[in-house]
Amino acid sequence: MDAGNDIILRAENVTRDFYRKSEVIHAVRGVSVEIKRGTFNILCGRSGSGKTTLINMLAAIDTPTSGDIFFEDVNVALLNERKRDELRRKNIGIIFQNTALLAQMSALENVEFSLSVSGKKVKNKKDLCIEWLEKLGIRERRNHMPAEMSGGEQARVAISRALVHSPKLILADEPTSELDSKTSFRVVDLFRELVDKEGLTIVMTTHDVNIMDVADTIYTMEDGVIVSERKGNKAI
Ligand SMILES: Nc1ncnc2c1ncn2[C@@H]1O[C@H](COP(=O)(O)OP(=O)(O)O)[C@@H](O)[C@H]1O
Numbered sequence: 001m002d003a004g005n006d007i008i009l010r011a012e013n014v015t016r017d018f019y020r021k022s023e024v025i026h027a028v029r030g031v032s033v034e035i036k037r038g039t040f041n042i043l044c045g046r047s048g049s050g051k052t053t054l055i056n057m058l059a060a061i062d063t064p065t066s067g068d069i070f071f072e073d074v075n076v077a078l079l080n081e082r083k084r085d086e087l088r089r090k091n092i093g094i095i096f097q098n099t100a101l102l103a104q105m106s107a108l109e110n111v112e113f114s115l116s117v118s119g120k121k122v123k124n125k126k127d128l129c130i131e132w133l134e135k136l137g138i139r140e141r142r143n144h145m146p147a148e149m150s151g152g153e154q155a156r157v158a159i160s161r162a163l164v165h166s167p168k169l170i171l172a173d174e175p176t177s178e179l180d181s182k183t184s185f186r187v188v189d190l191f192r193e194l195v196d197k198e199g200l201t202i203v204m205t206t207h208d209v210n211i212m213d214v215a216d217t218i219y220t221m222e223d224g225v226i227v228s229e230r231k232g233n234k235a236i
């Protein structure tokens with residue numbers, strides 16, 4: 001691996017303003033951050049500090065007002081819509097609160113659908129999907145429709161769906177907010193294992209102080225800027 005390849009994702013002086021009537025909200029104000037390949041990163045901070053706005057831009061779902069985002073040295077803003085979609089489908093697993101499961105599909109079908117749109121070649125697709133549901137502890141719910149599952153169960157299907165196509169990078173906005181503390185630990189332990197064993201890169205937001213130390217690096221946001229960066233303990 002060459003030296004430049006070490007950084008999978010980079011934000012350079014990124015800002016995002018929202019305009020509401022005559023008011024301007026500076027949700028993110030000049031964030032520069034480099035995410036190393038094969039690391040577990042947590043973005044924490046109070047509600048309203050800009051975490052969701054920043055992670056949306058890192059996921060190429062939203063565009064910065066100024067500044068640049070690079071995925072593997074490709075400036076994401078310069079990609080057309082189709083290329084950006086392809087980047088997300090193949091390389092990035094997204095776990096966002098507002099990306100709901102497809103209501104007319106069962107848990108298993110939601111995961112299978114994600115795997116098929118990724119274009120990843122797998123021998124036995126169904127077995128792989130069931131394996132991921134099993135890892136998240138919801139195998140027995142596989143034939144349930146989203147409306148027949150609790151918020152926490154739906155969240156775990158959404159996590160299975162994001163991981164099934166083995167993306168290089170996982171971006172997750174408060175993935176544990178609907179989960180009880182035992183299940184939250186299970187999810188972050190799984191994330192830790194994927195980083196250590198498969199070399200995955202994870203960036204997730206949370207305000208749960210109990211799970212933060214499992215990360216390699218914890219960034220704290222305040223009022224649209226990253227105010228501190230510290231190392232985690234890895235084990236919790
Ligand atoms: N679409 C939007 N329109 C206007 N203001 C927004 C929008 N999204 C977020 N904001 C504002 O930007 C700031 C940061 O929000 P957000 O990124 O959601 O914070 P967090 O995820 O840390 O709670 C907040 O003041 C919020 O009200």
Ligand SMILES: [Mg+2]
Pocket residue numbers: 051052053
């Ligand atoms: Mg948020």
